[in-house]
Amino acid sequence: MMNGDEYIRSLQAMKTIVYINGQKVSDYYSHPVMKPAVNTLKATYDLASDPELDSDIHALIVTESDLTGGRVNRFLKILQSREDLLARMKLQRAMMRYTGGCFGGRCVAGAVINSLWSVTYDMEKAGCSAPYHQRFRNYMKAVQEQDLAVSGNITDAKGDRSLPPHRQSDPDLYVRVVERRKDGIVVNGAKLQQSGAPVAHERLVVPTSALGPDEEPYAVAFAVPGDAEGVVHVNDSSCINAKFEAMDHEDIGNATFGMHQSAHILFDHVFVPWDRVFLCGEWKPCRDLVHRFSDFQRLASSSCRCGYIDLCIGAASAMADYNGVSSKSHIQEKLIDMSVDAETIYGLVAGASAHSTDTASGVPLPDTMIINAAKIYMNDAILRTAQKLADIGGGILVTRPSNRDLRIPKVGDLLRKYHKGRDGIDVEDRLKMARLCESLSGLASMTPILSVIAAGPPATQRLNFRLMTDLKRDRRAAERLAGIAP
Ligand SMILES: Cc1cc2nc3c(=O)[nH]c(=O)nc-3n(C[C@H](O)[C@H](O)[C@H](O)COP(=O)(O)OP(=O)(O)OC[C@H]3O[C@@H](n4cnc5c(N)ncnc54)[C@H](O)[C@@H]3O)c2cc1C
Missing domain, CATH: 2.40.110.10 (Butyryl-CoA Dehydrogenase, subunit A, domain 2)
Known part of the structure; x- marks a missing residue:
C-alpha cells in the first residue's frame, strides 16, 4: 500500500x-x-x-x-x-x-x-x-x-x-x-x-x-x-x-x-x-x-455528515467556552440537539446496514427505505447544524479581522484587545476557532449568518416570549376548562 x-x-x-x-x-x-x-x-x-x-x-x-x-x-x-x-x-x-x-x-x-x-x-x-x-x-x-x-x-x-x-x-x-x-x-x-x-x-x-x-x-x-x-x-x-x-x-x-x-x-x-x-x-x-450505487452512496454521505456534525459540535462548544457562555442552558440545548441529529443519522445508517440483503455476488445492499430516510434526514440536519453553529459562535464568524489586519501597527493590538473573550482564553485561539466555525458552517456568504445573528441572536428573541407570553391568562383559561377554577 x-x-x-x-x-x-x-x-x-x-x-x-x-x-x-x-x-x-x-x-x-x-x-x-x-x-x-x-x-x-x-x-x-x-x-x-x-x-x-x-x-x-x-x-x-x-x-x-x-x-x-x-x-x-x-x-x-x-x-x-x-x-x-x-x-x-x-x-x-x-x-x-x-x-x-x-x-x-x-x-x-x-x-x-x-x-x-x-x-x-x-x-x-x-x-x-x-x-x-x-x-x-x-x-x-x-x-x-x-x-x-x-x-x-x-x-x-x-x-x-x-x-x-x-x-x-x-x-x-x-x-x-x-x-x-x-x-x-x-x-x-x-x-x-x-x-x-x-x-x-x-x-x-x-x-x-x-x-x-x-x-x-x-x-x-x-x-x-x-x-x-x-x-x-x-x-x-x-x-x-x-x-x-x-x-x-x-x-x-x-x-x-x-x-x-x-x-x-x-x-x-x-x-x-x-x-x-x-x-x-x-x-x-x-x-x-x-x-445500488445510489443507496451505497447515500450510506457513505450520510455516515460522513455524522463526522461533520461531530466537528461542528466541537467547534461550537469551544466557541461557547471562549465566549464564557458554555454553561448557559440554551447553548447546552443546542449542542444536545446537534448531537441528537448526528446519532439519529448514524442509527439510521446502522439500521440500513443491519437490514441489508445479500446479492448473489455476496455484496450486501443496505435497506433502501432506511438509507434513503437517513439521507433525507441528513439533508435538513446539516442545515440545522450550520444554523446552530452560527448562532452559538456569534457574528465574529464572518466579521473577524483578518490576520493582515492584526499585523497593522497599534491597530492590530487594539483589534486583539477588543476581540478578547473570557479571561484565560488567548484571543488568537478565539479568532482561529471563529474561522473554523465559519468554514464548517458553510455560511460564509454573510447573509445566512447575518440573518441568524444580526439584530440579536435567537435566544434574545425567545427571551421576549418568556417575558411577554401571558401565562396567567392562558393558565386561567386552561384551569377553567378543566373545571379546576371558576
Ligand atoms: C459538490 C458536488 C459534488 C459532487 N460529486 C459527485 C461525484 O463525485 N460523482 C458524481 O457522479 N456526481 C457528483 N455530484 C453530482 C450530484 O450527484 C448531482 O448534483 C445530483 O445528482 C443532482 O444533479 P444536478 O446537480 O444536475 O441537478 P438537477 O438534475 O439539475 O436537479 C435540479 C432540480 O431539478 C429536479 N429535477 C431534475 N430532473 C428532474 C425530472 N426529470 N423530473 C422532476 N424533477 C427533476 C431535481 O429534483 C432538483 O430539484 C456532485 C455534486 C455536487 C454539488
Whole structure:
C-alpha cells in the first residue's frame, strides 16, 4: 500500500489535464485551490500506512482483500458482509471528523465498485456472453495491488432534465459509445461535478439513470486513467476558491483540508480498450446499477455528515467556552440537539446496514427505505447544524479581522484587545476557532449568518416570549376548562 508521499509522487508522474479558473495548470496538485483535496486524499494513504497518526482510523481503513489476499485500503474493498457495511460507515464518520474535508476522490468509488461488481456478477450468472465480471475482477485486482485512488463518475450533463438521453437535442449530453472497434470502444460526453476527480488516478464511469431499449449507446461502464488521451478536467469555480487563492493560510479556517473540490470531466472521443469496458449496450441491468450505487452512496454521505456534525459540535462548544457562555442552558440545548441529529443519522445508517440483503455476488445492499430516510434526514440536519453553529459562535464568524489586519501597527493590538473573550482564553485561539466555525458552517456568504445573528441572536428573541407570553391568562383559561377554577 502507498503512503502519502508516494501518492503525491504518483500524481506527479501522471499527465492529467486540469484547468483551474481558465488556466491549464500542470502542477495542479500544488495549486491552492486543489491542495485541500490532495491533502485529504493523502490523509487516506497516510492513515493507512502509519498507525501512529490515529490508531482507530488505521484499524478501520486497513483491511483484507478477498481478491489479492493482501492488505487493502477499505475504500477499495469489495463489500462481503454487514460488518463491511458497518465498518465503512464508521470509517466515513471517523475520516470526516479527522479532516473536515471531502475524500470524494476515493469514497464515491465504493458505490460504483460495489454496484458494478454485483451487477456484472448477476449478468454473468444470467449467461451474459461478454466477460464483464471477469474483466472487472481483473481491473479491481490491479487497482487494489497498486492501491490506486478511483473516482466514481456517475452524473452526466443531462441537458433537458425532462427528456431521456436518446431524446436530447445533443446526443452527447449523456456519456455514450460513438464507435465500437476491434480493440475497444470510443466514448464521448461529460461527467459533471465529480468530487476530487483530478486527484484520483482512475476514472470509473457508469450511467447516471435507468435506460430503455433505444438507449444502448448510453449503457456503458468503463475505466480510464485520469491522464488518458482526450480526458480533460475543468475545476469548479465556487467562490470559496477565491478565498484559498487570496487569503493567508491562517485566515481560511481548516486551510489544510477544508474545501470540497469537484471537477467537470470532458471525454472527447476517448478510446477505451475492451479489458476496461464493463458494460456496453446492455440497458436492462442499468436499473439495478443505478439503484445500488445510489443507496451505497447515500450510506457513505450520510455516515460522513455524522463526522461533520461531530466537528461542528466541537467547534461550537469551544466557541461557547471562549465566549464564557458554555454553561448557559440554551447553548447546552443546542449542542444536545446537534448531537441528537448526528446519532439519529448514524442509527439510521446502522439500521440500513443491519437490514441489508445479500446479492448473489455476496455484496450486501443496505435497506433502501432506511438509507434513503437517513439521507433525507441528513439533508435538513446539516442545515440545522450550520444554523446552530452560527448562532452559538456569534457574528465574529464572518466579521473577524483578518490576520493582515492584526499585523497593522497599534491597530492590530487594539483589534486583539477588543476581540478578547473570557479571561484565560488567548484571543488568537478565539479568532482561529471563529474561522473554523465559519468554514464548517458553510455560511460564509454573510447573509445566512447575518440573518441568524444580526439584530440579536435567537435566544434574545425567545427571551421576549418568556417575558411577554401571558401565562396567567392562558393558565386561567386552561384551569377553567378543566373545571379546576371558576
Ligand atoms: C459538490 C458536488 C459534488 C459532487 N460529486 C459527485 C461525484 O463525485 N460523482 C458524481 O457522479 N456526481 C457528483 N455530484 C453530482 C450530484 O450527484 C448531482 O448534483 C445530483 O445528482 C443532482 O444533479 P444536478 O446537480 O444536475 O441537478 P438537477 O438534475 O439539475 O436537479 C435540479 C432540480 O431539478 C429536479 N429535477 C431534475 N430532473 C428532474 C425530472 N426529470 N423530473 C422532476 N424533477 C427533476 C431535481 O429534483 C432538483 O430539484 C456532485 C455534486 C455536487 C454539488
